[in-house]
Amino acid sequence: MNPREYAINIAELEYGHRQGPRWRLPKWQLAAGQTVFLEAPSGAGKSTLLNLLAGLLSPTKGELRVLGEPLHQRHAAQTAPWRARQLGIIFQNLNVLDYLSCLDNIRLAAHFAHRHEQDTGAKAADLLQRLNLPDSILHTQASQLSVGQRQRVAIARALINDPPLILADEPTSALDDTNSRDFMNLLFDLVRERGCTLVFASHDRSLGERFDQQIQLSEVSQPL
Numbered sequence: 561m562n563p564r565e566y567a568i569n570i571a572e573l574e575y576g577h578r579q580g581p582r583w584r585l586p587k588w589q590l591a592a593g594q595t596v597f598l599e600a601p602s603g604a605g606k607s608t609l610l611n612l613l614a615g616l617l618s619p620t621k622g623e624l625r626v627l628g629e630p631l632h633q634r635h636a637a638q639t640a641p642w643r644a645r646q647l648g649i650i651f652q653n654l655n656v657l658d659y660l661s662c663l664d665n666i667r668l669a670a671h672f673a674h675r676h677e678q679d680t681g682a683k684a685a686d687l688l689q690r691l692n693l694p695d696s697i698l699h700t701q702a703s704q705l706s707v708g709q710r711q712r713v714a715i716a717r718a719l720i721n722d723p724p725l726i727l728a729d730e731p732t733s734a735l736d737d738t739n740s741r742d743f744m745n746l747l748f749d750l751v752r753e754r755g756c757t758l759v760f761a762s763h764d765r766s767l768g769e770r771f772d773q774q775i776q777l778s779e780v781s782q783p784l
């Protein structure tokens with residue numbers, strides 16, 4: 561396969577926190593358009609690896625290419641514009657900003673990616689409708705949303721820039737079974753429809769079945 565067709569291409573990578581644990585990841589290649597479930601127990605380094613894939617952490621050694629971008633040659637501080645345009649990130653705590661409206665939460669992501677303002681409103685409304693949220697909620701302050709509505713805003717925000725890669729870090733960990741199932745259904749519908757690559761990290765292996773690949777972090781990386 562042409563290396564450009566890999567969404568993720570890792571070789572002989574060493575990474576970790578300056579004053580914390582470190583890992584070695586000899587090889588991991590993920591073809592574009594694949595959905596992958598990255599399973600590991602709490603504390604095993606899932607968020608650390610996702611931060612590395614997002615360009616928020618720099619590797620100490622080895623090669624790390626995400627969507628063709630050689631992140632091993634970049635400082636984390638330089639990667640913000642790339643991240644804003646190319647990645648949709650769904651955080652563990654969703655990170656929806658309470659003091660902004662739904663629309664402004666979504667618009668902010670578009671703003672960071674330098675998207676045209678007028679397009680964004682219509683696109684956000686479209687996405688929220690797709691996610692079964694009424695138009696009337698667009699201008700509601702996020703602090704007034706239910707958990708299920710918040711999740712949908714987090715998905716819309718991750719997708720507003722049509723990113724080729726979505727990184728999700730335990731986004732269902734605070735949800736009950738019904739909300740968790742709904743969240744996964746919506747996320748998968750949109751990811752499949754758009755042909756995005758999805759890396760979804762969780763300790764809950766019951767969520768892994770519908771993914772193209774299931775990977776145990778301990779199978780691909782070792783502590784140093």
Ligand SMILES: Nc1ncnc2c1ncn2[C@@H]1O[C@H](COP(=O)(O)OP(=O)(O)OP(=O)(O)O)[C@@H](O)[C@H]1O
Nearest residue numbers: 577578579580581601602603604605606607608609
């Ligand atoms: N900024 C940091 N500096 C030093 N050590 C850190 C830092 N962030 C995390 N760690 C340590 O790195 C290890 C992995 O942390 P990480 O957050 O990647 O785990 P995780 O698998 O995502 O866990 P969880 O599922 O509980 O969020 C832990 O031992 C943690 O204490």
